[in-house]
Amino acid sequence: MLSNFAATRARRGRFRRNERQRLTSPPEDVEIERTGTPRSTLLDLEETETVTDVILVHGAWTDASVWHPVMARLWADGHEPTAVGLPMTTLDEDIAWTRRELAGRDRPTILVGHSYGGMVISAAALDHQHVAGLVFVCAYAPGPTDTVATLAGRGREMPGRKAIRFSSDGWTSVAPQGFVDSLASDLPPATARVLAASQRATHSDCLTGAPGAVAWDGLPCRYIQTLDDHMFDPELQRRFVERVNAERVELPAGHLVPLSRPDEVAAVIRGMAANVGGR
Template sequence: MTTISNVVLVHGAWADGSSWAKVIPLLAEKGMAVTAVQLPLTSFEADVAAVQRALALADGDVVLVGHSYGGAVIGQAGNHSKVARLVYVDAFAPDAGESAGALFSQFQSAPLAAELRPDAEGFLKLSHTGAYDLFAQDLDEAEKAIVYATQGPVNGAALGGTLSEAAWRTRPTFYLIGDEDHAIPRAEQERMAERMNATVAHVSSSHVPMLSQPAAVADIILEAAA
């Protein structure tokens, strides 16, 4: 039995709500009411607003989960009164006045940075190498092709959206670290998790453990719910 029965899942850049497709059934089997938000990825404010709309519709307390850039989004949107716990999955965890982009620029080694391709309007897309070899390297070839084809380009300005108040400062927080992550290096994830005083778990995965190791992702969400 879990004490919190609602979970809202927030994807990151170069993804959409379907990135949680393997995790959702595992949570539903345990009686969780699951919502996977579709971020517009057009601005930080628009992404936060999309999550807040989902939270407003939840029937009771919520475990709010963010992957990658979604960690910055839940850090702001998670100040909603219905959010009881936060879960970060290979995610950025900015403090007040910080952004995902600012943290990314400080990372000592982030190979994915060289594989971002801007278009004329400032939206960033992953190169083939970035998607296949650095973002989702532990998926099979068919799944890599899907990740690459369906990626959601993100407005570069959205990555610069700063938090006015970090929800993790006032809520129990959990963090799943992908040990083979080439987008947010393990050491950087460990630093962010330590700063948040988060309950930490590790998984041997790329930047997309919800696709390569969905049981591990479901487990930490259920731990947070309990």
Template structure:
């Protein structure tokens, strides 16, 4: 995870809390309409907020975003800073505070830990959706959970001013992250991956939003980044509605229709 963060400075975070670096890809952000005084109330459907995890960026949601928008959902795909769970939670919480009306909050991979913590501070979040996601309990770290997986992630470490950045060796990226994505696309993903600061896996989780907010979880059976059995155990502990699919960790790219389906299931529950 070598973290290059593009933080939308609509809401100021504590000065110096995060080291801001350029994201490899501009975040794919879209809404049905620009947010105005009554726009949230004008839509009968909740806003879907998509939070990516490590080793990718918000463009990974593009195919899912297009499908949700075609089905009439306001959608935001935001840039997760990947600087550490504490700071990333603060950023997403601040972002959520700018959205009126009900929200379905979706997290992929490490993004699952972020939504678990950030949703607790926003009463507008009506459903949580974990896409091959971490669902930590209070006090757990993503690193401790990941250690329960048996896969070799082939990680590379780079010293940076704010700690250590971690990424996947590009030669192994497809096997670890995107086994069911074509070779050219997987190579592009490897070349543009957004590393994350080691604090992303070291900061302990402090909230368990899934205790009070209905949750859904899509388990990826061919995942070499987060073992399917670990996904199942976390989902069961959270009491999540679960679905399974034969897909890699990059399921939002390889199986966008399946990802869209479970998000819309969760969205319908908010009405």
């Protein structure tokens, strides 16, 4: 297991050019390796216990507000959702921030990650007795040494990847029109423009960091695959489904599916909570 898991590695000062090139280079003909072990639930739930707590983790170039429509629906169902606002400085710091939110939990909790958020929840759930399951929303499901940069290179070249802009200080953003066309492709134009203009900068260390250890091989998983995604190759998503042995839900939606299809996303989370709560 990963020792001193929440500690931050001091990597932020140097921008790693070779990983940046991998993020924008043509796809590699590499298969996703399955590192999972036979399915076993880390948390033993009483048959009558209901999972109500849900922690939602956003992706790159967005913030916790992408979960607001989903949260409203979960509250209406009697769940207690919390959306984590990540610092987006390094993967380690984002994992640590999520584990801080988990630290105060004393009842079963579902972790949900969107896009880059899948990197975070895969590691944040490690060795935490109250995590009951993981939901990946068009999200990365890494192995211990995988990064967003290396994983993205194993899928098709997507239009959104060409819109990523790298600053000399290591921070990244998405060109406004590229954001509208790729991340927010199925949202109303006015909404898409607002999101593009208020996007959260993401440091390249988030995209080049590896988790070191992951928890999905010991937890029940569900995966929402977005078939009309212009940012994240749907076929690569399918391979993540297979990797984590997840129950899959396909949606004809774009990348920001928590905003465009909140009813369906909430239903998947609700179903996961009911499924693990009835074990």
